[in-house]
Amino acid sequence: MSFCRIHRVYSNGIGNMAEENIIMDNGYEDIEKVEGTVDVEGKSKQTLAILALIIGILALVCCCFKYVQLIFGIAAVVLGILSIKNGETDGKAMAIIGIVCGGLGILLGVLGMIIGAALVAAFKGASDILGFSSDELGDILNNL
Amino acid sequence: MKKRLGEVDDVFYKLCIAALAAIAAAVLLYLCTGFSILSIKYPCFFYYATGLYCPGCGGVRSVKALLRGDLWQSFIDYPPTLYFIVVFGIFTVKCFLRRHGKWEFKAKKDGAVLPYIYAGIGLIIVQWIIKLVAQIGFGYTWIR
Numbered sequence: 442m443s444f445c446r447i448h449r450v451y452s453n454g455i456g457n458m459a460e461e462n463i464i465m466d467n468g469y470e471d472i473e474k475v476e477g478t479v480d481v482e483g484k485s486k487q488t489l490a491i492l493a494l495i496i497g498i499l500a501l502v503c504c505c506f507k508y509v510q511l512i513f514g515i516a517a518v519v520l521g522i523l524s525i526k527n528g529e530t531d532g533k534a535m536a537i538i539g540i541v542c543g544g545l546g547i548l549l550g551v552l553g554m555i556i557g558a559a560l561v562a563a564f565k566g567a568s569d570i571l572g573f574s575s576d577e578l579g580d581i582l583n584n585l
Numbered sequence: 586m587k588k589r590l591g592e593v594d595d596v597f598y599k600l601c602i603a604a605l606a607a608i609a610a611a612v613l614l615y616l617c618t619g620f621s622i623l624s625i626k627y628p629c630f631f632y633y634a635t636g637l638y639c640p641g642c643g644g645v646r647s648v649k650a651l652l653r654g655d656l657w658q659s660f661i662d663y664p665p666t667l668y669f670i671v672v673f674g675i676f677t678v679k680c681f682l683r684r685h686g687k688w689e690f691k692a693k694k695d696g697a698v699l700p701y702i703y704a705g706i707g708l709i710i711v712q713w714i715i716k717l718v719a720q721i722g723f724g725y726t727w728i729r
């Protein structure tokens with residue numbers, strides 16, 4: 442009596458996977474389906490969309506860091522657009538939300554920089570007009 | 586036998602495991618050297634530039650309150666902290682059991698965690714708007 446067990450993995454290259462255990466006993470094949478395999482027939486890869494979502498969330502909450510938010514925001518928007526262009530239809534919602542969050546992060550980052558620069562310029566202008574140094578003017582304002 | 590997760594679930598599961606590893610490393614660092622990562626001050630660039638709260642403001646205070654055991658203060662400081670800890674905690678345990686355990690869960694569509702993530706993003710934005718309205722409209726200092 443001969444017995445052997447063959448494990449085959451089928452893939453068509455776009456994410457379809459199936460596994461089979463083929464048990465041969467005396468020349469007769471008995472195919473046993475392996476439990477737990479995930480059949481992802483018809484699903485496109487969603488890597489870019491997932492990355493866009495994650496980086497978009499980071500862009501939204503990382504307002505604390507000056508340039509990090511802008512970098513994350515731009516990355517999220519670019520990845521989201523690339524995901525939609527590549528035809529990742531299953532991850533379209535993720536890509537869109539990643540683009541929205543990234544865009545909001547860019548907006549807040551730019552707003553912070555513009556307002557911050559304007560305040561610094563106004564502060565420096567005021568200290569020049571009044572004849573104080575920036576540190577002295579800061580102390581006066583703190584004591585008010 | 587290790588079972589395979591869907592693409593979206595697999596990415597978020599690995600992120601959760603990486604986050605748990607980072608937390609374990611931080612705890613180990615504190616136990617060995619007494620240095621706490623939470624003791625580093627993180628001044629918010631957006632708040633210092635504009636005087637307004639950003640969508641991430643209160644996150645570190647929320648985590649510190651949670652570590653002190655003050656759940657209410659943690660929720661008040663930054664509600665998404667508790668929400669994401671609960672959601673991703675349950676998600677990680679379920680994925681771990683599905684991958685390594687003997688229990689069979691009802692077959693779920695890949696990306697079942699996504700609606701909860703979208704709700705979390707909505708929570709981040711809603712709590713940010715509430716804080717801004719309280720700060721600008723009523724002069725209330727939300728984060729002390």
